[in-house]
Amino acid sequence: MIGSLPLVGLRDIAMTFANGTRALTGFDLEVRGGEFVALLGPSGCGKSTALRLIAGLASPTGGTIAWTTIGEPQAGPPGPNIGFVFQEPTLMPWATVAGNVALPLRLTGMGRYEAALRVAGLIERVGLGAFADAFPRELSGGMKMRVSIARALATDPDILLMDEPFAALDEITRFKLNNDLAELWRALGKTVVFVTHSVFESVYLAERIVVMTPRPGRVFAELAVEAPYPRGERFRTSSDYVGTCRKVADVLAAATAGGAQA
């Protein structure tokens, strides 16, 4: 079990954009293998920036990001194997569901048929078995997001980075996707870093909630959510859930107020 080993560590990260905006200062975060971490904070606090830094899509202006290699070091392409889910589904409109999910595999040079086999299983896994040949415009918002998640899982990544993936969905769809994501996480044992501005979502999904201050973002507090999985609909209406949400909301309010004074 790799559960307790650190997978990636961010130390004293600073990120200042070319226009002078300071997105992050003194940001520290350690993600352990197999855990579900939520990054919670108000809009524009640098949560997404932190996620992009972990993904290597941008380089920090200060601090270090260190990965712990799992298994054979330096096997395959350099760098960690990452799955990323954006705020929007970010699908290629000209490709079918199967074509979109196969993209990461095809980009790493896997053959058409081998990729197709893997992809069929993934599409089934996110509940879209009947839509493999559909084009994105034929799908609902929730279904598009499922495709996006299946694509992120295609390369069997070490870590799944999710940037407010369900923010644009209606509540019913969001609850459903929250349930399915929690189920998927338990089944696959992936490490997940989930950015959200919803207290309810973070408490429902995560084992650990990292609360951030407004810009420039840094970690204000960390809270563990002890409730056992599977959490399910009953947890959503339990007093335990409501109590934890209130506690997290108070911390978030304190973080926001503290940031405003600073």
Place this chain on the structure above:
Amino acid sequence: MSGAPPRAQDGRMSRYRIGERVLQLTLPVGTLAVGVVIWEAIVLLGDLPPYVLPAPTRVAATLISDWPVLWGSLLVTLGTTFLGLLLAFVGGTALAILFNQSRLVERALYPYAVILQVTPVVAIAPLLLVYLPQPVAVLACAWIVAFFPVLANTTLGLNSVDRNLVDLFTLYRASRLQALLRLKLPAALPYMLGGLRIAGGLSLIGAVVAEIAAGSAGAGSGLAYRIAESGYRLNIPRMFAALILLSGAGIAIFAALSLLSHLVLRRWHESALAREP
């Protein structure tokens, strides 16, 4: 049983659509018919000679009697137009890709592409005719005017790729070639087809302008050359007949390229979607 009501509704809906379609076709055709009748009446009542204004029936008769000559000329002009369009598409797309890959090349060459576009082709044609054999000069004119819309639209398309998709390709360490083939070119395809549709009409114009400029000096046999030649001979009915053929060719090119665009994009692009009533 449960399938029956929606089907009935579909039937009604498509009948409504057919009605709409019929109206869309009959209105312009009706306008044309009225115009032709008025034209015929003016010629008849004013007793105008054909070298002043030929009646539509006279033009139609000329179209039939001169068909062998006109048909041959039409083929020549269409050949030039299509070859010019093809070369413009290949060249424009290739240059747009080159611009997209290298800022340096774009900075160095783009101004000249613009200059080529803004300089009226009518003014360039006589010069080209001096230096090039006539068929090549005509082709060059068709190419020059058709080239820029392809280049400009493809450049725009290659640059309007979804930023998140670019990030995704970066995340999976896609090579430049992979990004080009799997991301940029498909994303640019609707723009390229839009550019091609404009270029089709322009290529015909370029060919016609060059043929007119060549005029009696050239040994050309294109439709525009026929128009010029007939003008010198005061064969006004044949001028009209050739003009009608040119106009028809332009419409056909536009329709064919629109159809191509629709067929290529219909499964995924917004522009090709049928709007629900």
